[in-house]
Amino acid sequence: MKVVLFANTDWYLYNFRRALAMSLRRAGYDVLLISPPGPYGDKLRELGLRWEPVPMQRRSLNVLRELMLLWYLIRLLRRERPTLVHGFTIKCAVYGSLAARLAGIPVRVNAVAGMGYVFTSTQLKARLLRPVVRGLMRLALGGKDARLILQNADDVELFKREHLVDPEHIRLIRGSGVNCAQFAGVSGRVPDGGRIRVLLASRLLWDKGIDEYIAALRKLRNQGRDIDALLAGTPDPGNPATVPESTIRDWVDEGLITWLGHVDDMVGLLGSVDVVVLPSYREGLPRSLVEAAACGLPLITTDVPGCREVVCDGVDGLLVPVKDADALARAIERLQDNPDLARRLGSAARMKARTQFDERMVIQGTLEVYAELCHPAEAMANNADRRPSS
Structure with missing residues (x-):
C-alpha cells in the first residue's frame, strides 16, 4: 500500500x-x-x-x-x-x-x-x-x-x-x-533559589507569545532578578506573524536574551535549563513542551487550547492567562523562589509525557x-x- x-x-x-x-x-x-x-x-x-x-x-x-x-x-x-x-x-x-x-x-x-x-x-x-x-x-x-x-x-x-x-x-x-526514551537520561537543572535559566523554544512568531516573554523579562530585570533568559528558534518568513530578525537582535543588544537560533541538539539544550515557558496564543499540541516535560522540567504556559492539554495548573506545570506578561513574570518568580514546587511539577510532567504523549x-x-x-x-x-x- x-x-x-x-x-x-x-x-x-x-x-x-x-x-x-x-x-x-x-x-x-x-x-x-x-x-x-x-x-x-x-x-x-x-x-x-x-x-x-x-x-x-x-x-x-x-x-x-x-x-x-x-x-x-x-x-x-x-x-x-x-x-x-x-x-x-x-x-x-x-x-x-x-x-x-x-x-x-x-x-x-x-x-x-x-x-x-x-x-x-x-x-x-x-x-x-x-x-x-x-x-x-x-x-x-x-x-x-x-x-x-x-x-x-x-x-x-x-x-x-x-x-x-x-x-x-x-x-x-x-x-x-515525542520519543520519550531519547530524553529518559536527561534531567534539566532544578531551580535552587538562586540564578535561574529560562528557555522559550519555538518558531519565532508573535502568536507564540514572544512579546509577552520579552515584557516579562524586562519586568524581572527591573526587579533585580538573577535570570538567564534563552530564546531558541528562527524567524519563519513563510508566516505573516514572523518576528523580524532585526527586532530579535535589538533584544540581544538590550541584554534581555541570549538568542540561540536553530538548535538541533534539544536533548543537550533542555539538560542545561531550569524552566521552559511557552506563552502561546493557541496551539495544536506543542512539541517543545512535551520534550521539556520528558526531561522532568517545570513548565509555564498559557491557559489556551493545546497548551492546557500538556499542563494542568499546579499539577505538572503552571498556567497563566494569555497575553499577560505580568502573570508570566510572576510564574517565573514563583518557580525561582520555590525549588520544591519546581521539582514536584517537573516530576509530574515527566510521568505525563511518558504515559500520554510518547x-x-x-x-x-x-x-x-x-x-x-x-x-x-x-x-x-x-x-x-x-x-x-x-
Missing part, C-alpha cells in the same frame, strides 16, 4: 513526521513524502525515505499560482496512484484533499495541528481569508472516505461547532509524538485511522477485541 505524506515544509516532515514515515516503511508501506524544497529533503533521503519537492509557496495568494500548484499535485497523484494521501497543516490538508479527489484517490487523512495564522491572527488579511478558508475546508475535508485528525479537545469542539467536518469523521490524537502511541493511533479507511473489517475486529467484556 502506498501512502503520500504532504507537509508545508521539509523541516516539518523531518522533525515531526520522520518517525511515522520510518514506521510505515518498516510495516511494509510504500511511502512518498512531499513538501516545498528545502535542506531537510536530503536528510530524509539519507534515511532511505523517498522525498520530492513541490512548487508550493506558503504565503501565496496568487490565484493562478495556486491553481498551478493544485494541477501539479493532481498530476503527481495520478502518476503515483497512492492508496492514501495524508496532509499536515491547513493548506496541505485542503490542497492535498482536493487534488486527491480530482485524481481519483479515494482515501484521505488530514492532520491539523492548531488553527494557524488565518484563525488566530486579528490582522485584516486573516479576517478576510477566514470565511474563504472555512469554505474550502468544508469542501475538501469531508466525505465518508476521509478522516480528520486533531490534536486537542478544544479544536475538536471548534470543528464540530463550525460544522467544518462530520463529527463522526474526526479523530483525536494528541500531538505528533510517539509510539501517536503512530499506533495513526495506523489505526489508516486501517479504519483501508481495511475496515480488520479495524472493526481490532476495536472489538479492545472492548471490555461485560
Whole structure:
C-alpha cells in the first residue's frame, strides 16, 4: 500500500513526521513524502525515505499560482496512484484533499495541528481569508472516505461547532509524538533559589507569545532578578506573524536574551535549563513542551487550547492567562523562589509525557485511522477485541 505524506515544509516532515514515515516503511508501506524544497529533503533521503519537492509557496495568494500548484499535485497523484494521501497543516490538508479527489484517490487523512495564522491572527488579511478558508475546508475535508485528525479537545469542539467536518469523521490524537526514551537520561537543572535559566523554544512568531516573554523579562530585570533568559528558534518568513530578525537582535543588544537560533541538539539544550515557558496564543499540541516535560522540567504556559492539554495548573506545570506578561513574570518568580514546587511539577510532567504523549502511541493511533479507511473489517475486529467484556 502506498501512502503520500504532504507537509508545508521539509523541516516539518523531518522533525515531526520522520518517525511515522520510518514506521510505515518498516510495516511494509510504500511511502512518498512531499513538501516545498528545502535542506531537510536530503536528510530524509539519507534515511532511505523517498522525498520530492513541490512548487508550493506558503504565503501565496496568487490565484493562478495556486491553481498551478493544485494541477501539479493532481498530476503527481495520478502518476503515483497512492492508496492514501495524508496532509499536515491547513493548506496541505485542503490542497492535498482536493487534488486527491480530482485524481481519483479515494482515501484521505488530514492532520491539523492548531488553527494557524488565518484563525488566530486579528490582522485584516486573516479576517478576510477566514470565511474563504472555512469554505474550502468544508469542501475538501469531508466525505465518508476521509478522516480528520486533531490534536486537542478544544479544536475538536471548534470543528464540530463550525460544522467544518462530520463529527463522526474526526479523530483525536494528541500531538505528533515525542520519543520519550531519547530524553529518559536527561534531567534539566532544578531551580535552587538562586540564578535561574529560562528557555522559550519555538518558531519565532508573535502568536507564540514572544512579546509577552520579552515584557516579562524586562519586568524581572527591573526587579533585580538573577535570570538567564534563552530564546531558541528562527524567524519563519513563510508566516505573516514572523518576528523580524532585526527586532530579535535589538533584544540581544538590550541584554534581555541570549538568542540561540536553530538548535538541533534539544536533548543537550533542555539538560542545561531550569524552566521552559511557552506563552502561546493557541496551539495544536506543542512539541517543545512535551520534550521539556520528558526531561522532568517545570513548565509555564498559557491557559489556551493545546497548551492546557500538556499542563494542568499546579499539577505538572503552571498556567497563566494569555497575553499577560505580568502573570508570566510572576510564574517565573514563583518557580525561582520555590525549588520544591519546581521539582514536584517537573516530576509530574515527566510521568505525563511518558504515559500520554510518547510517539509510539501517536503512530499506533495513526495506523489505526489508516486501517479504519483501508481495511475496515480488520479495524472493526481490532476495536472489538479492545472492548471490555461485560
